[in-house]
Amino acid sequence: MPANFPTPVRACVRPILCALALAATPACLASPPPAADLLLGNARVYTVDPARPWAQAVAVRDGRIVAVGSDAELARWKGAATRVVDLGGRLLLPAFGDAHxxxxxxxxxxxxxxxxxxxxxxxxxxxxxxxxxxxxxxxxxxxxxxxxxxxxxxxxxxxxxxxxxxxxxxxxxxxxxxxxxxxxxxxxxxxxxxxxxxxxxxxxxxxxxxxxxxxxxxxxxxxxxxxxxIPPPSEREVEDSIAWAARHFNRLGITHWHDAGIEVKADGSSPTLEAYRAVRDRGELSVRVSIALGGYGMQWQDARALEQLPALFRASAHARELGLAADAVKLYLDGVIVQRTAAMLEPYEGGGERGQTQIPEAVLRQAVERIDAHGMQVHVHAIGDRAVRQALDAFAAAAARNGVGDRRHMISHLNVIDPADQPRFGELGVAAVFQPLWACEEPYMRLTIQRIGPRRKAHVYPANSVLQAGGRLAYGSDWPVASADPLEGIEVALTRVAPGVDGTAPLLPEQRVGLAEAIKAYTLDVAYVNRIDGIAGSVEVGKSADLVVLDRDLFAIPVREISKAKVLLTLFQGRPVHGALDALERE
Missing domain, CATH: 3.10.310.70 (Diaminopimelate Epimerase; Chain A, domain 1)
Structure with a gap:
């Protein structure tokens, strides 16, 4: 390589030449990489990367992960300006996500x-x-x-x-x-x-x-x-609510979310999209955002039916112009079980009603087919087993009509899934977005079981059955309906018992999942449904340094103590958005 090449060019070209050489020289292989900005070492790094699940250290440069391995392997990334932080054996994970x-x-x-x-x-x-x-x-x-x-x-x-x-x-x-x-x-x-x-x-x-x-x-x-x-919020109140939520989620170790439905006007405009842009431009959007269009303020309206789609498509295109990702459409298919508005295959206990779907089945199929053909993701709210079946039927029809594509469709809530439909998530490639914190005995669950009866109780939140049949789980909180704390959700996913509650039997203990599975459902699989799994969701070279450090090792403590763990540090693009590096350094 000519000696007069600029240093940045030499740094780029040398590894390529080394890789292409038929017989690389020891001097070439020993060339040190550019120094990292940050080196997190002496850690228990759970990567959520099946090729290398565990590591000891992570090197970060320009907000991205440049190396993952042992302390000895990553020592070559240390330079004069590298910030080195000894994590003292603490657990380091990819930052969490929230799919709803x-x-x-x-x-x-x-x-x-x-x-x-x-x-x-x-x-x-x-x-x-x-x-x-x-x-x-x-x-x-x-x-x-x-x-x-x-x-x-x-x-x-x-x-x-x-x-x-x-x-x-x-x-x-x-x-x-x-x-x-x-x-x-x-x-x-x-x-x-x-x-x-x-x-x-x-x-x-x-x-x-x-x-x-x-x-x-x-x-x-x-x-x-x-x-x-009801007095409407001001533009500033909407912006401040997003910024407040970002800070709150950062404290919980979350750096990416799926906004499960924002309002869109008939002309395709959306005040909430503009609010997201304003918060980002103020430098306060410390999360990656995927947005579903057509939620609170403009739920699916039967009177307008398919006429709404052009406005939603225009809103998605406008979001891209703003530098935002709004590539999903939210469809509210039914209500909730306690109020008997969720659509059930069989009548509720003590009455003849089965609930109702808010979108006629034929219209639902046409809508899903058109959204799918437009290259967008469909996010369906379905709580009752009849609503779940109709949603899966619509996805199957769309695949038959349009061919199988990388749409990453999803169904949220899934309070009751008939056994015949549980394997269909894997077969159709539809993500199951569960709220794991709901899958336990508590007052609302007792009302739910009262409405559907003991036989159908066996079909409540069948997370493990969906998983074992090849389905993909992506966990979401439905915040503010429930706590957004992933550590609480992980504990319930593993125990099916409410955090801090003793003497309560697990809700369908056979539907518990493992710790690795629950972490993946809160990290890489949320990134998958958000279409950012190429840059987030696991600790891998080339991905953004979106990381969390916990005060205890989830793999080494009793499962009933997982909810007591605390997030000490949240990094977003290599920058602390919760906690401080100084506080983690050992004396």
Whole structure:
């Protein structure tokens, strides 16, 4: 190589010449690589790379992983300016991902009147009363975060509880899942909702069975009856909610998420896309984002049916112009089991209804085929076993019509999957997006089993059956519906018991998965459904240095202690976004 070649060119060309040489000289092979910016050593590195699952050290340069191996092997990457951090044997993993999250809804739900910390109806009363006192006047008080399971026996909240706090101003509170609203009498009155008000399509008003009077709960599409009373967030509030969610997720070791549904207007514009762009341009989007279009604010509307697709396709193209990835379409196929709005193959216990799908089956198939043909991913909300089957049937029809492609379609929630459909995820290449934290005995699960009966309980969250049949699991929290902490989710995936709860039997213990499988479902498989598995999701040379360091080794502690582990450091593109390198260095 000519001596007058520039140094950067020489550094690039020398390894190529060495690799091409028929008989490489020892001097050539011994040429040191460019120095790393960061060298993390003396660690237990679990790579999620089947070719080399374990290592001891990782070298990072320009935000990317340039070497993975033993301390001795990576010593050659150390230079005068290399930051060397001794991890003292701590566990280092690829950063976690989340395959199903609602950042705007979640961020706003914590910034407004938040009920997420409540553990009883009495807690909700206290929290709401404080919010009312903190916002004097006559306007609506709105908040998010109540859980159906805390309203026995039927999961339906009552207006009288809110009336006791205030009957002079509207009080409106969304459930954690966003499928239900809890109102006081004043909010019902302003909306003109009484016993004569008909249930809208794809929704219902909770009523007293004897009088027909509204009880205070609105389900699914019935929530639209009071939307005019809920003050919309400002542009800045939406932006701040995304930034807040990014910081929150970084603290949990998460650096990539799938936003499971944002609103899109008829012209293809989306305020949320613009908010993402603004947060990124402010330097506060410390996560990789994959976005599904057509969620809260514009769920699939039967009246417009397939007419909505051009607007969604335009929104996806505009996202690419903004430098954002919005290549998925979210379809809400059914509701939830507790409110009997999830679509079931057989009737619910104690009644003849089976729930309903929100999209006619023929329309669903046409939509999936067209989205698939457009090269986009389909993300289906399906909770009941009939909704799951219809979604899988639609994916099968799309593959038959369009051929098999790399679409990476996914179905989320999957509360009940009929045994006949469990192998179809692997057969069709459809990712199963479970919320592992839900798969345990707790108040909401008890209501769920009450609705479907003991026989169908055997089909609840069959994660291991799907996995063993060749399916791919990608874990998501559905935050803010549940905690986004991957360590809590991993523990429940391994135990099927709620964290910190003793004396409770596992929920279908045969559906437990292994630790390596659970970690993969929170890392590489989330990266797969987000279409970034080439740059994230595992500790491999060439990938982004998106890494986490934990305070204890998950492979060496009892499984019931996994949820107690803490994230000490989160790196995103080689840069700390939670914790500090200084704090990890040994004295």
């Amino acid at each position: 999250v609602h950042p705007v809804f979640g961020g706003l739900s914590h910034s407004r009147c938040s009920l997420h910390e409540g553990e009883s109806v009495q807690d909700y009363v206290r929290l709401i009363a404080a919010c009312v006192a903190a916002a004097p006047g006559t306007g609506t008080v709105y908040g998010v975060g109540w859980r159906d399971g805390l309203f026995p026996p039927d999961g339906v909240p009552r207006k009288e509880v809110l009336d006791a706090i205030s009957d002079q101003r509207a009080l409106i509170f969304a459930s954690t899942g966003g499928h239900s609203l809890w109102l006081n009498s004043r909010a019902l009155q302003v909306a003109g909702i009484d016993r004569r008000t008909p249930d809208p399509a794809n929704g219902h008003i909770d009523r007293d069975p004897a009088s027909g009077e509204p009880l205070g709960g609105l389900q699914e599409a019935a929530m639209e009856l009071v939307q005019a009373q």
